[in-house]
Amino acid sequence: MSNAVTRARPGTGGRTSAVTMLIAAVGVVVTVALFAAGQRAWEYRSPASHLVLETVDACVAVLVSYLVYGRFRRSGSRQDLLLLQGFASLGLANACLALTLAQTEWVALLGLWLPPPLRVLGALLIAAAALLPRRSARSAWRRWLFAPLLGVVLVIVLVVLFQRENLPGSEQVAGGFRPPISSHGHPALLITQVVSLLAFAAAAVAFMVEARKRDDVLMRWLGPACALGALARANYLIFPASGPDWVYSGDVLRTGCYFLLLVGAGREISRYWGAQAEAAVAEDRRRVAREMHDGVLQELGYIRSELAAFASVDEERVGRIVASSDRALDEARQMLVALGRAGDEPLADALERAVEQIAERYGVALALELDASITADTEQRHALVRVAREAVLNAVRHGQAERIRVRLAQEGKSRLLEVTDDGTGFDPARRTSGRQGFGLTSMRERAEALPGVFRLESTPGDGTTVQVRW
Missing domain, CATH: 1.20.1070 (Rhopdopsin 7-helix transmembrane proteins)
Incomplete structure (x- = not known):
């Protein structure tokens, strides 16, 4: 002591x-x-x-x-x-x-x-x-x-x-x-x-x-x-x-x-x-973060920069690879931030930090309504942050949203995380395959594991609302 x-x-x-x-x-x-x-x-x-x-x-x-x-x-x-x-x-x-x-x-x-x-x-x-x-x-x-x-x-x-x-x-x-x-x-x-x-x-x-x-x-x-x-x-x-x-x-x-x-x-x-x-866990997290920064992030950044030389050969395919590299870099950076954070970070602070990084990177307007009194354990906090990040990323990349609202509130005996955007929206019954389809499945599984209830509302041309109630 x-x-x-x-x-x-x-x-x-x-x-x-x-x-x-x-x-x-x-x-x-x-x-x-x-x-x-x-x-x-x-x-x-x-x-x-x-x-x-x-x-x-x-x-x-x-x-x-x-x-x-x-x-x-x-x-x-x-x-x-x-x-x-x-x-x-x-x-x-x-x-x-x-x-x-x-x-x-x-x-x-x-x-x-x-x-x-x-x-x-x-x-x-x-x-x-x-x-x-x-x-x-x-x-x-x-x-x-x-x-x-x-x-x-x-x-x-x-x-x-x-x-x-x-x-x-x-x-x-x-x-x-x-x-x-x-x-x-x-x-x-x-x-x-x-x-x-x-x-x-x-x-x-x-x-x-x-x-x-x-x-x-x-x-x-x-x-x-x-x-x-x-x-x-x-x-x-x-x-x-x-x-x-x-x-x-x-x-x-x-x-x-x-x-x-x-x-x-x-x-x-x-x-x-x-x-x-x-202390041992924190030291191990810092060690992993250093290795990731000096290894994986550097290699991903190099791959991303070298792809520009092949744009004239197949611009569409190179564009998809560049987008995938950007997503990988974004995920790696998020992992670095998570490894460097204390395990008892408040839920509201973790959500604010995660979604603000994406909003600043893609230049979208962000409105936050976060109740700082709402708490969650380590596993729940991680799952909720991942759901919020995925919802915001989908709104930016697939919905071309310009304004996104993230709300964390207490409603009766349950707690609610809600992400609403003004993007192009889509038809949930005809969910697209690939990254977006897997992302929606991942959000649902994370919400149900809280345990909680996942709800998705979207209409073509009228934006999307993602809710997690636990």
């Missing part, structure tokens, strides 16, 4: 705000209900379930960290750097649960006291990524990405080891059921929960605002995820966990936060590979 700010697509920022506020409202209602019912209304003793939740959270945090690492390698932005370090801190904190299963006392103590400061650090880094201006990070950070995190971990380990005699163990930190917000064991745990709550809440609001400004898939999911993260910390404050054997509402809400992060990561990966595929 580049450093440039990309505008959010219409509606995406509003949907993100709605989802974030909905999640926050539901979480608040659930928390109030649990508070009113008491802690024992929702608690479940299962060491295995607690271990599964922590493992899932750690795996998701590592996955998101790896994803953000790729973003940082491409963008070099400070925001992605802070997100990377924040998610890495959260993943490391969740992974530390395995240390509490160790038989060695000081290792188990590390498993108890390492996660809280790491979670606070992760929450603060994510909040910083949301609140600080988006700027480029120094190039040196590409080499020393995790140096600050490793330094903090080392400091925490040293403090815990030197102060292990003064730090309570798991049985002292939370010794069973307590009334809400009455006692929380060690005050350091209360401080970490409060700081994490404030950091996640600030990040949720900031990411919600950021989603309105930029079309960034991951940012749109960070807001709701941080809202759940803040609610999880609020639940931990009201219902402090009694240890790794119990599962509480805070654990479930925290896992919900990581689930939203997983969804955001999946959407980000999907968009990235979609963009890669589109």
Whole structure:
């Protein structure tokens, strides 16, 4: 992802705000209900379930960290750097649960006291990524990405080891059921929960605002995820966990936060590979266009110029060949233009460009009535442009038209493309063979494949009307 700010697509920022506020409202209602019912209304003793939740959270945090690492390698932005370090801190904190299963006392103590400061650090880094201006990070950070995190971990380990005699163990930190917000064991745990709550809440609001400004898939999911993260910390404050054997509402809400992060990561990966595929297709289209310009077009132009030398031998036959060469050149040029255009070009713009080229080449008056609000997918747009071009070319070459009107409109539940000319017209029942007959058949087949309905009206001496309704 580049450093440039990309505008959010219409509606995406509003949907993100709605989802974030909905999640926050539901979480608040659930928390109030649990508070009113008491802690024992929702608690479940299962060491295995607690271990599964922590493992899932750690795996998701590592996955998101790896994803953000790729973003940082491409963008070099400070925001992605802070997100990377924040998610890495959260993943490391969740992974530390395995240390509490160790038989060695000081290792188990590390498993108890390492996660809280790491979670606070992760929450603060994510909040910083949301609140600080988006700027480029120094190039040196590409080499020393995790140096600050490793330094903090080392400091925490040293403090815990030197102060292990003064730090309570798991049985002292939370010794069973307590009334809400009455006692929380060690005050350091209360401080970490409060700081994490404030950091996640600030990040949720900031990411919600950021989603309105930029079309960034991951940012749109960070807001709701941080809202759940803040609610999880609020639940931990009201219902402090009694240890790794119990599962509480805070654990479930925290896992919900990581689930939203997983969804955001999946959407980000999907968009990235979609963009890669589109870039590969665009590059291939440009390559084909270059080859066609330097090969086929040059040869057709040479054939067209050399035919003039044979005009005195058989002028009528040479004229037909010259006309065929002109048509081939026109088709080749149209293919070049189509190859060089973006795949999401609006239908009205594509029709205007296609028919104006023909009108300018043959010097006919052109009236356009194109409704820009009408959309069509790539295949439909291609078919409609080909029908419009064929109708205009037939009007010019076979009908000697001087004025052509092209209309694109919405009529009820259907859409209409109409090409009308003031040419000589013809009798459709006695359709001529050759190029014109094949052209009419091709237009009909393209219209029916939309799926749509093809209609042709023509009277000798009174012009022709071609309609496609889909």
